[in-house]
Amino acid sequence: MLAKRIIACLDVRDGHVVKGVKFAGLREVGDPAALASGYAEAGIDEIVVLDVTATFESRTALIATIERVARTIFVPLTVGGGVRSVDDAARIIDAGADKISVNSAALRDPSLITRLADRFGRQAVVVAIDARRRGDLKVDAQINGRSYDVLSRSGTTVERSDAVAWSQEAEARGAGEILLTSMDRDGTKRGFDCDLTAAVCAAVGLPVIASGGGGTPEDFAAVLTTGRADAALAASIFHRGEISVSALKRYLADRGLPMRLESGVSC
Amino acid sequence: MNVAIVDYGAGNVASVKRAVEVLGATAWLAHMPEELVSADLTIVPGVGHFQLPADRLNDGWRQAIRAHLKRRRPLLGICLGMQWLFDASDEAPDSAGLGLIAGRCSRLPGHVKVPHVGWNTLEDRPAGSRLLAGLSPAASMYFCHTYAAPLGPDVVATTSHGYRFAAALERGLVFGVQFHPEKSGTAGLKVLANVLAAVRTESNDAR
Numbered sequence: 001m002l003a004k005r006i007i008a009c010l011d012v013r014d015g016h017v018v019k020g021v022k023f024a025g026l027r028e029v030g031d032p033a034a035l036a037s038g039y040a041e042a043g044i045d046e047i048v049v050l051d052v053t054a055t056f057e058s059r060t061a062l063i064a065t066i067e068r069v070a071r072t073i074f075v076p077l078t079v080g081g082g083v084r085s086v087d088d089a090a091r092i093i094d095a096g097a098d099k100i101s102v103n104s105a106a107l108r109d110p111s112l113i114t115r116l117a118d119r120f121g122r123q124a125v126v127v128a129i130d131a132r133r134r135g136d137l138k139v140d141a142q143i144n145g146r147s148y149d150v151l152s153r154s155g156t157t158v159e160r161s162d163a164v165a166w167s168q169e170a171e172a173r174g175a176g177e178i179l180l181t182s183m184d185r186d187g188t189k190r191g192f193d194c195d196l197t198a199a200v201c202a203a204v205g206l207p208v209i210a211s212g213g214g215g216t217p218e219d220f221a222a223v224l225t226t227g228r229a230d231a232a233l234a235a236s237i238f239h240r241g242e243i244s245v246s247a248l249k250r251y252l253a254d255r256g257l258p259m260r261l262e263s264g265v266s267c
Numbered sequence: 268m269n270v271a272i273v274d275y276g277a278g279n280v281a282s283v284k285r286a287v288e289v290l291g292a293t294a295w296l297a298h299m300p301e302e303l304v305s306a307d308l309t310i311v312p313g314v315g316h317f318q319l320p321a322d323r324l325n326d327g328w329r330q331a332i333r334a335h336l337k338r339r340r341p342l343l344g345i346c347l348g349m350q351w352l353f354d355a356s357d358e359a360p361d362s363a364g365l366g367l368i369a370g371r372c373s374r375l376p377g378h379v380k381v382p383h384v385g386w387n388t389l390e391d392r393p394a395g396s397r398l399l400a401g402l403s404p405a406a407s408m409y410f411c412h413t414y415a416a417p418l419g420p421d422v423v424a425t426t427s428h429g430y431r432f433a434a435a436l437e438r439g440l441v442f443g444v445q446f447h448p449e450k451s452g453t454a455g456l457k458v459l460a461n462v463l464a465a466v467r468t469e470s471n472d473a474r
Contacts, residue, residue: 002428003386003407040452045386045409070282076409076450096281098314098411098450121315121347123382123411124278176382205377207384230380260386260407265453267289 003260004224005045005231006249007209008238010035010069011052012081015061018052019187019236029239033068039238040073040266042245047073048101048179048233051081063095070096072266078126080179085112086119093120101179103128104152107159107166110173117174126209127170128179130155131163131196148196155183163196164203171204178208179233185213187236192223201228209233217243217251224257268466270294271306275323277313277347286449290460300331308466309335311348314411317372320351321362329365339473341440341466342367349436349443350416358414367441370417376429382413386451389424389434396423397465398437398444398458406454408434408446416445440469 010017016028017035029035036047049069051062059082066079079092080101089100100120106112106127116125131148132155148163160166167178180200182193190213197210210229214220215237223229237243246263253259270287274280274296287294287310295302303309309332313320336342344352353364356372364372375381386407392399408426415432418425426434426445435458436443442462448455 001388002383005385043452070279071285074282074286074450074452074456076411076447093279094281096279098279098282098447118316120278121413123384123413124314177384205380207380207382230385262403262405262407262453265456 001258003045003258004229004252005209006220006245006252007046007048007231007233008035008039008044008245009048009050009211009233009235011050011235012062012065013051013053015065017239019239029236032065033072035239036069037072037266039245040075040264043249043260043262043264044075044245045260046076046078046231048078048080049097050079050101063091066092066095066097074265080126080128086115089116089120093124099124099126099177101126101128103130106170107150107152110169113170113173113175117176122174122176125175126177126179127167127175128181129163129167129170129200130181130183132183133193133196146199151183164199167200167204171206175206178204178206180208180210182212186211188213189215189237191215191219192227192229192232194223194227197223197227197229207231217248220248221252221255221257224252268292268307268463269305270308270310271297271303272310272312273297273324273328273348275313275320277315277319279314280312282449283310283312283345286456286459287463290456290463292463300327303331303335306335306340307470308341308343308462310343310345311351312345313347313351315347317347317350317356317358317364317414318362320347321359321364324351324365332365336440339440339469341442341462341469343462344441344443345449346412346445346447349445350414352441352443353416356414368416368419368421368436368438368443370419372414372416374414375432379429381429382411383415383428384411385409387426387428387446389426390431391422391425393423396435396437398423398435398442398461400461402454402457408444408448408451408455410446412445416443
């Protein structure tokens with residue numbers, strides 16, 4: 001049976017893992033390879049590395065970081081942040097990534113999704129969507145999940161007015177997975193946005209990774225059941241040791257969710 | 268032990284190389300068919316579209332792989348590399364696979380989430396499989412694919428996602444896994460170690 005995945009996200013700036021609240025106030029929290037290695041041993045199902053600055057200068061540092069992380073782990077590695085072209089993606093995959101995550105560049109030029117899928121296969125293309133709930137819509141629109149803006153550039157510009165519609169377009173253009181972040185919940189530990197996640201899961205036939213707001217094991221259980229997510233991603237609660245990956249997976253398995261419970265390995 | 272990993276531009280081959288090296292073998296990325304001559308094991312990895320190996324692994328490669336098998340050297344196909352061992356795939360209906368295993372790969376059904384991404388279990392494991400020896404019945408492997416290989420007499424594990432497909436196969440010197448052993452933690456490394464053990468057995472028998 002296909003297991004639900006628990007994914008650790010490493011937000012990386014200049015070779016260091018950082019974490020902010022609601023995409024702002026970044027603080028350094030550790031070394032990417034050391035953190036990835038610890039998560040792999042604890043049984044993490046996947047690692048995501050996001051370059052949160054994604055400036056031209058940070059590109060070289062990012063490739064070095066990917067190489068270091070990829071050498072450490074034997075689980076899938078997804079890398080995103082500032083991927084603007086097929087060439088960018090090729091360099092990241094050559095450095096040891098299995099999947100590419102695109103966000104702002106895909107919003108500016110959705111044909112990028114198709115070009116990446118043609119080159120690397122759709123299973124290597126993750127479209128990251130940063131969604132923020134709007135307060136201006138009627139209740140029925142909110143129930144249908146149609147009240148979420150899509151933002152780009154780390155949450156500074158509204159690019160689309162409907163996260164569900166954008167997820168469907170991403171699927172049609174060749175996305176293999178959706179990494180869905182609630183900007184309202186990111187870093188708050190108030191729980192994942194299950195309404196948003198369930199709305200996107202109902203609208204696409206792709207695996208959906210829920211992100212933003214996971215603070216307790218109950219939050220993960222909720223988004224993987226009522227939220228219908230295939231995977232749940234978190235960062236700071238793992239980095240700070242507030243939740244242990246192995247204990248979380250055991251908790252979810254005890255709640256009847258299909259989980260992979262083997263202990264992991266790293267180098 | 269020398270391991271050639273066929274690099275035809277299909278995804279993250281560095282991880283396959285590193286996993287094999289961690290297990291004590293010497294591995295290199297092969298860009299020319301001639302490079303298989305000195306290989307004790309050839310691995311055809313790959314993710315992506317069936318058209319890719321069908322186009323890039325031309326007659327020169329096909330002859331080199333068949334010659335490798337004639338020298339009694341094992342072959343391992345991973346993910347797309349395993350599908351390419353079959354006759355054909357619906358993903359690229361006009362292109363031929365290597366044809367070592369009979370059958371045609373087809374798309375996973377529409378009523379489940381596709382691609383099939385994540386960790387899944389192995390079922391229908393016959394006793395005596397070299398590939399999966401010593402693996403816990405509960406072992407999960409990491410899958411990432413849209414098309415899948417059919418069931419048949421060489422299949423030593425199945426996995427279900429919409430329908431049941433071939434997760435692992437072995438036929439003499441030919442091994443194939445739909446999952447990514449290099450991305451499947453301890454269990455995946457065990458599968459790769461089993462392949463290396465089969466290579467050693469083969470070369471001892473030849474002596």
